[in-house]
Each structure stands twice: as structure tokens, then as C-alpha cells.
Amino acid sequence: MFHLNTSLKLLSPSYCLATPPPSPFPTLFINNNNNSKSKTPSYYSSSSSNNNSSSNNNNKKQRSRKGKTSYGSSRRSILKKSFNQEQVTFTAPFSNDPVVAIIGGGISGLICALFLNNRGLRSTLFDSGVHGVGGRMGTRVIEPHPLIFDHAAQFFTVNDPRFAELVHAWMEKGLVREWHGTIGDLHNGGHFLPFLPSPPRYIATHGMRSIADSLLSETHLVNVMRPCWISKVEPFNGMWHLSENGKPCGKFDAIVIAHNGKCANRLLMTSGLPSIAKQMKRLELSSIWALLAAFEDPLPLPGDTEFPFEGAFVQGVDSVSWMANNTKKLLSSQGGPHCWTFLSTAAYGRQNKVPQENIPSATTARVTAGMLEGVEAALGLSEGSLPKPFYSRLQLWGAALPTNTPRIPCIFDPFGRAGICGDWLLGSNIEAAVLSGIALAxxxxxxxxxxxxxxxxxxxxxxxxxxxxxxxxIGQFPGLGSEEKVNEAQIYEHAN
Structure with missing residues (x-):
């Protein structure tokens, strides 16, 4: 039973700056005066916009850079350019029917579009996904077996009443159900400690992507552009102009950055939004390898004992932090094939990080072998006794999970009419992503x-x-704990 309090407001007054401190960055004013002589704003200038000589020189440098990609830039050079921008300040009034551009189609961006729709505001959501929207709400289905894998987000818990209201609606539609399968801690050598059934765990009935696919099905004010990789945002004539490798993608009254990592940093470094770029650059992210593996038979255990879990947080193994049986979780099937998702530790991801767009075959072979050896060790199996999967696929989530947070629902620059949403602003889970999208919308x-x-x-x-x-x-799941850990906590509490 959900107890909902829909009267709660997401942003307390303490989050808003009644009199914000003066920006340390020079200001570039953008209005809707079509007679303006300056047709191309300067974004690189480190001096104020009333310095004509410096501005002209910088405009020449900007034009000379045109056509050149910045994808080879180092993190330090991106940081320097981000902090050398002029601050854009829009002075033109809003459009009569304003439109918001949302760059990133993960759960936070989708929720932001949904709640803007609910408030009567139009938006266009841009996502680079080839197979669909959803980001880390990813599910891969391999025909004709079929094989099914949740290959990023595995499950979620519910704490906030606003998220509870959404989850309740998803359950009524059959999109989500409670996961009753046993999960817990699996220690190196095969020692398993089950978690208590409370708090409840939830999964998408047909895989995590089905939630993402359904979110915008009942909206009428959201346009989705996919696959589309926004490579530039430019303020001009009172609007934001977006483009993909030089191809115009529309003009908008405000923009939302709903993704992170190096791509977001590159997008922001010449945007005219130095304050937002600064906050985004503070974010630190871990890399996680996801190994999808299908086996003909159930995974063995020492002594032929019955397999005790459907999902486990792996402890004491360098290469693996999580393993889950998708076949039992999603299909409730006792027969084969058996589809497992193995997720690496953040340390293993860092040690073996490569460009995720082009993973060398040697790295694929090395990481796959290392993770399967880790699974073998976690289960307490003798070396070489883990069966070889008949199907495997390796994926690197290069900007998987945040390791730091400002603990605020969203970021918004009212002068540049731009904001950020994402799980990292509050934590590292689906609930945090949803709450952030609601807050910004x-x-x-x-x-x-x-x-x-x-x-x-x-x-x-x-x-x-x-x-x-x-x-x-692999994220935060408040309240989860093994019986042993809960007992230890109770003993400590009584002793004090």
C-alpha cells in the first residue's frame, strides 16, 4: 500500500537564491534584435564584451576554429575553455508558446519532458540511442531464443512519496511488479547472506526499457528526435539554436542538459553557460563493465546445492560487484537458457577503461575472461569449472555512476535559461533521477x-x-541489508 502526499513541493526556498552572487564570468547579452550587427556571438572570450579589440580577435579565433572537432581535447583544455566563457544573459521576453529542448533521453530527461507536458509546456527530447530511449534503463533482447538481459539498472526501491505515486501508476498498468526473488550479499568463496524482504524491490515486468518506452506514450506536447547527437548549442536572437554536426535541429526558449560525462562537458564548454559548465565539471563518474552471458544449464555450486539467489552484490572479488539471473527475474522460468548479467566493480572499470565507442577486441577478451573468473571465485567453484557461455556480449558504461553529488534536485541558470537534471544531483539510483526530472520541470x-x-x-x-x-x-538502495547486518545494527543500538 502506498501512502502518498501529493502536496509536497520539491524545492524548498533554501535552494533558491533570492539575491544570487555576482557571476565571476563576463556577460554576453542576447536579445531578439534582428538588426544587431553582430551575427555570431563570441563564446571563448575571457574579457568583458565591451572590449572591442579583444572581442574582435576572439571572433577571428572562433571563425578559424569553425569546422574543427574538439573531440581530441584533453580534460584540462576542456576545463580551461569552460571557465573562459562569457555568461549568456537573455533579455528577450519568452515566446508566447515556449518550447524546451531536452538533451538526453534517460529516465531523468524523460520524466522532465513528461512533467513539462503535464504543466502545458512543449518540449523536444533529443537522444542518441539507436535502439530506443532510456539510457541506463536498458534491456537487450536477443532473438530467436529469446535471450533477455537488463544490462544497466537492475532494480529499484521506493522512499519518496512522489516516486511512490509514479510507481503505483506503473504497477496498475502492469509495467512494474515487486521482485520477490531472493537477493543478498555473496562473499568470495560462495558464502551467501540473504537480504530481508523489506524494503520492497521493484523491477520492470518486461525489462527496464519498457518503463522508458511507455513514459511518453500518453503525452501530446513532447517531440522525440532519435537518434540525434546534439553537438552544439548557441544563443542567438533570444533563443537557443541546436545543431548536430552543423545540421540545424531547431530553436528553443530554454535547454535542459539531461546527460553527463565527457559529451556533456564538450557541449557546455562553448555554450556561454560557465556556471553550469563549472558544476558539471565537478561531477566525478565511475566506469562499469556489463557482461551479458547466456548458459545452457544452471550455474553450478559446490556440492550441487540449490542456487540460493536471483541477484547478489558480490563482495571480495576484484572484477565483479553484481550478478543477476534475468531468466528467473524477468521470465520466472526454471528452464534454460539461463541469462545472467554480471556488472564489474568501479575499480575494475577504472583499471580497464577504454573508449567505449571503440572497444579493442583484446580488451573484450581480457575483461570477459577476468569477469568470468571473478564469478567462478564468488561462487566458490574450482578454477575452470564454470561452464562457458554460448552467448556473451560486453558493454562499457563509461559514465556509469556518480561518486560525488551536490545533493540538490536540479540546477538552473535563469539568465542563460538552461538547467541540468540527473540522478547524480541527489544520489545514484532511479528514484533520484526521477525526482530530479520532476524538480527541473x-x-x-x-x-x-x-x-x-x-x-x-x-x-x-x-x-x-x-x-x-x-x-x-551499481548504485544506492537505501534500507537494503542482510539479516546478519540488521542483527549487528540492532545489537549495537541496544548496547548504546
Whole structure:
């Protein structure tokens, strides 16, 4: 039973800066004056916009760079350019029917589009996914077997009443169900400690991507452009102009950055949004390898004992942090084939990181072998006794999970009319991503619907400090714990 409190507001007044501190960055004013002589704003200039000589030189440098890719830039050079930008300040009024561009179609971006739709605002969502939207809400189905794998997000828990309301609606539609399969800690050598059944765990009935695919099915104000990789955002004539490798993708009243990592940093480094770029650069991300493996028979255990779990957090193994039987989780099948998802530790991902767009075959072979050896050790099997999978696929999530957070639902620059949403702003799980998308959508709606309010009052999160983020290598699941851990906590509590 869900107990919902729909009267809660996502942003407390303490998150908003009534009188924001002056920006340390020079300001570039963008209005809708079509007679302006300057047709191309300068984004690289480190001096103020009233320095004509410097501005002209910088414009020449900008034009000379045109056509050259920045994908070879080092992290340090990206950082330098990000902090050398002029701050864009829009002075033109909003459109009568404003449109928001959302760059990134993960769960946070999708939720943001959904809640903007619910507030009567139009949006266009841009996503680079070839197979579908959803980002880390990914499910891979291999025909004709069929084989099915959740290859990123594995399950989620519910704590916040706003998220509970959504999950309740998903359950009524048959999209989500409670996962009753046993999960727990698996220690190196095969020692398994089950978690208590509370708090409940939830999974998507037909794989995680089915939630993402369904989110926008009932909206009428959301346009989806996929696959589309937005490579540039430019402020001009009171609007944001987006493009993909020089191809125009439309103009918008505001933009939302709903992805992270090096691609987001490259996009922001010449955007005219130095405060947002600064916050994005503070984010630290781990890399995780996902190994999808299908076996003809159930995985063996020492002594031919019955397999005790459907999912396990692996402890004491360098290469593996999580393993789950998708066949039992998603199909409730006792027969084969048996589809397993193995996720690496963050340390193993860091040790074996390569460009995820082009993984060398030697790396694929080495990482696959290393992770299967880790599974063997975790289960307490003798060397070489783990059966060889008849199907395997390796994927690197290069910007998988955050390791630090500002602990604020969203970031918004009202002068540049741009915001950020994502799980990393609050934590590292599906609930955090959803709450962030809701927060930013509501904040943008209030911003558009309060034209007489001082813009600075809508500044959120532009100066929040980051804190270390703790949890499992595959995310945070508040309240989960083994019986042994709970008993230890109770003994400690009574002793004190």
C-alpha cells in the first residue's frame, strides 16, 4: 500500500537564491534584435564584451576554429575553455508558446519532458540511442531464443512519496511488479547472506526499457528526435539554436542538459553557460563493465546445492560487484537458457577503461575472461569449472555512476535559461533521477509562468558544493541489508 502526499513541493526556498552572487564570468547579452550587427556571438572570450579589440580577435579565433572537432581535447583544455566563457544573459521576453529542448533521453530527461507536458509546456527530447530511449534503463533482447538481459539498472526501491505515486501508476498498468526473488550479499568463496524482504524491490515486468518506452506514450506536447547527437548549442536572437554536426535541429526558449560525462562537458564548454559548465565539471563518474552471458544449464555450486539467489552484490572479488539471473527475474522460468548479467566493480572499470565507442577486441577478451573468473571465485567453484557461455556480449558504461553529488534536485541558470537534471544531483539510483526530472520541470514551468519575477530568484544549485557519494558500485538502495547486518545494527543500538 502506498501512502502518498501529493502536496509536497520539491524545492524548498533554501535552494533558491533570492539575491544570487555576482557571476565571476563576463556577460554576453542576447536579445531578439534582428538588426544587431553582430551575427555570431563570441563564446571563448575571457574579457568583458565591451572590449572591442579583444572581442574582435576572439571572433577571428572562433571563425578559424569553425569546422574543427574538439573531440581530441584533453580534460584540462576542456576545463580551461569552460571557465573562459562569457555568461549568456537573455533579455528577450519568452515566446508566447515556449518550447524546451531536452538533451538526453534517460529516465531523468524523460520524466522532465513528461512533467513539462503535464504543466502545458512543449518540449523536444533529443537522444542518441539507436535502439530506443532510456539510457541506463536498458534491456537487450536477443532473438530467436529469446535471450533477455537488463544490462544497466537492475532494480529499484521506493522512499519518496512522489516516486511512490509514479510507481503505483506503473504497477496498475502492469509495467512494474515487486521482485520477490531472493537477493543478498555473496562473499568470495560462495558464502551467501540473504537480504530481508523489506524494503520492497521493484523491477520492470518486461525489462527496464519498457518503463522508458511507455513514459511518453500518453503525452501530446513532447517531440522525440532519435537518434540525434546534439553537438552544439548557441544563443542567438533570444533563443537557443541546436545543431548536430552543423545540421540545424531547431530553436528553443530554454535547454535542459539531461546527460553527463565527457559529451556533456564538450557541449557546455562553448555554450556561454560557465556556471553550469563549472558544476558539471565537478561531477566525478565511475566506469562499469556489463557482461551479458547466456548458459545452457544452471550455474553450478559446490556440492550441487540449490542456487540460493536471483541477484547478489558480490563482495571480495576484484572484477565483479553484481550478478543477476534475468531468466528467473524477468521470465520466472526454471528452464534454460539461463541469462545472467554480471556488472564489474568501479575499480575494475577504472583499471580497464577504454573508449567505449571503440572497444579493442583484446580488451573484450581480457575483461570477459577476468569477469568470468571473478564469478567462478564468488561462487566458490574450482578454477575452470564454470561452464562457458554460448552467448556473451560486453558493454562499457563509461559514465556509469556518480561518486560525488551536490545533493540538490536540479540546477538552473535563469539568465542563460538552461538547467541540468540527473540522478547524480541527489544520489545514484532511479528514484533520484526521477525526482530530479520532476524538480527541473516544475522549476522551469514556474519560471516561464512568472514573467514579472526577478530572474535571479530562480537560480538554483549554481554554487552548491559537492560531497562524496557512498553506496554499492551499481548504485544506492537505501534500507537494503542482510539479516546478519540488521542483527549487528540492532545489537549495537541496544548496547548504546
Amino acid at each position: 516544475d522549476h522551469i514551468a514556474e519560471y516561464f509562468q512568472s514573467p514579472g519575477t526577478e530572474a535571479g530568484e530562480f537560480a538554483v544549485g549554481l554554487n552548491h558544493e559537492f560531497q562524496p557519494l557512498e553506496g554499492h558500485d
